[in-house]
Amino acid sequence: MNASAIFPPNGVRTIALIGKYNSRDISDSLCLLANDLQRRGMTVLIEKATAENSGSPQILAWACGDFIAIGERADLAIVLGGDGTMLNAARQLARFGVPLVGVNQGRLGFMTDIARSDMLAVLDDLLAGHFIPESRQLLVASIFRNGQKLSEHLALNEVVIDKGAFGRLIELQLFIDGEFVFNLRADGLIVSTPTGSTAYSLSANGPIQHPQVSSIALVPLCPHALSNRPIVVSDACQIEVRILRAIDSRVHCDGQMAVDLRVGDIICIRRAEFSACLLHPPGYSYFTMLREKLHWSAQPDVLPLMSVEDQDDLMGGADCSG
Numbered sequence: 001m002n003a004s005a006i007f008p009p010n011g012v013r014t015i016a017l018i019g020k021y022n023s024r025d026i027s028d029s030l031c032l033l034a035n036d037l038q039r040r041g042m043t044v045l046i047e048k049a050t051a052e053n054s055g056s057p058q059i060l061a062w063a064c065g066d067f068i069a070i071g072e073r074a075d076l077a078i079v080l081g082g083d084g085t086m087l088n089a090a091r092q093l094a095r096f097g098v099p100l101v102g103v104n105q106g107r108l109g110f111m112t113d114i115a116r117s118d119m120l121a122v123l124d125d126l127l128a129g130h131f132i133p134e135s136r137q138l139l140v141a142s143i144f145r146n147g148q149k150l151s152e153h154l155a156l157n158e159v160v161i162d163k164g165a166f167g168r169l170i171e172l173q174l175f176i177d178g179e180f181v182f183n184l185r186a187d188g189l190i191v192s193t194p195t196g197s198t199a200y201s202l203s204a205n206g207p208i209q210h211p212q213v214s215s216i217a218l219v220p221l222c223p224h225a226l227s228n229r230p231i232v233v234s235d236a237c238q239i240e241v242r243i244l245r246a247i248d249s250r251v252h253c254d255g256q257m258a259v260d261l262r263v264g265d266i267i268c269i270r271r272a273e274f275s276a277c278l279l280h281p282p283g284y285s286y287f288t289m290l291r292e293k294l295h296w297s298a299q300p301d302v303l304p305l306m307s308v309e310d311q312d313d314l315m316g317g318a319d320c321s322g
Contacts, residue, residue: 012127014043016065016074016098018089019050020081026105027056029080029116033103034062036120040127045074047089071096076279078103078119079112083199086111087254090276091154094138099277101126108293110198113280122281131279136195136211137235138272141253145265155253156276157196159269161241161261162188162221164248169224171245176237183244184228188221191239191269198290200255206230211286216271239269 015037019026034044048064070077071093079089080103090100090111102112103119114122125131141159143150153159163170170188174181192201194209197217202208206219207230214235220228233239242264243249249261261267291297 012042012075014045014074016045016047016070016077017050018047018070018077018079018081018085019054020085020105026050026080027054027059029103029105029119030054031056031058033078033080033119034059036123040123042127045070067092071098074098076101080116080119081105081112082107082109083111084256087156088256090136090156090278091138091254094154094156094272094276095274097274097277099133099279101131101279110289110293111195111278113284113289125282126279130282132282132284134211134278134280135275136278137193137214137275139191139193139216139253140270140272141191141251142268143251143259143261143265144268145262150265151259153253153257153259154272155196156193157199157254158190158192158201159267160188160190160200160221160252160255161243161267162250162252163246164250166247168247170243170249173242173244174218175240175242176233178238178240181231182228184220185224186220186222186228188249189241190217190219190221191241192217192219193235196254198293201230207232208290216269235271237270241267241269243267 017030017033019030037044044062046059046062046064047070048066051059051064076099077089077093078101079086086102103114103116104112105116139155139159140152141155142152169185171185173183190201190204190206192206194211194213194215197206197209201217201219204219204221206217209215209217215232216235217230217232219230243261246261246263250258251261251267252258
């Protein structure tokens with residue numbers, strides 16, 4: 001299935017509901033959604049671990065399935081939780097092309113557009129095909145040791161290579177498309193998608209990348225040399241990181257999967273062959289979302305105007321005319 005297959009909306013018959021794990025707070029929301037969707041003639045499928053962790057007999061009464069079953073049967077999925085819940089669902093379902101709609105029950109919610117209080121009201125627009133599909137790239141991180149592949153993982157936000165729990169810096173080499181770029185001594189390196197540019201990368205002074213820009217950002221974490229700055233490259237690039245010196249280094253994907261690293265390990269990162277599809281409500285704007293989440297519209301405290309004499313006193317009476 002691909003995202004375009006559900007538009008026009010008369011192709012939507014089965015909707016999966018996915019909730020935050022280890023939280024019983026979502027049970028009421030899941031029940032409300034499931035009942036409303038059934039009333040509209042939809043087939044409802046609850047993600048298996050969501051149902052089991054909800055602790056609700058009502059939720060367990062609905063048909064349940066794992067992510068493979070959802071990928072094979074669902075026309076779209078509604079995710080209730082925060083960005084972490086959406087990240088997990090997107091990684092699991094991207095290869096199946098199942099579009100995702102996010103209901104925010106977390107904190108910031110950069111990827112979960114809909115407030116819980118509005119989730120039933122927006123179903124009319126959703127099922128009428130008025131939601132806007134948007135493709136989001138994923139990264140594939142392959143870890144090699146002694147020439148053998150240890151594991152391979154997906155990331156929607158970022159791949160992070162860090163020094164681990166010990167205080168000593170990690171030392172690594174970065175190659176892009178086989179070309180040596182630099183040696184880095186730092187707390188680590190973030191390899192971020194545009195989606196992840198407002199996550200960990202942002203807190204490390206990485207650039208904000210618009211989701212429709214085909215790019216990957218390489219952001220050093222507390223580099224020993226201040227000249228090591230973030231770099232943005234094409235998402236067609238093949239990125240290779242070699243561990244030169246480390247004690248307890250690890251590679252993390254979306255902060256939800258971790259692999260211990262050793263000196264000599266190589267992490268190869270590339271864009272995945274498939275993308276995640278997010279569905280946004282009518283009127284959605286990426287820049288409006290940024291203004292709201294990052295408080296760009298907040299007004300500074302209004303200060304009284306200073307007289308010329310007060311300005312001279314503040315500047316020590318300096319003559320600025322020249």
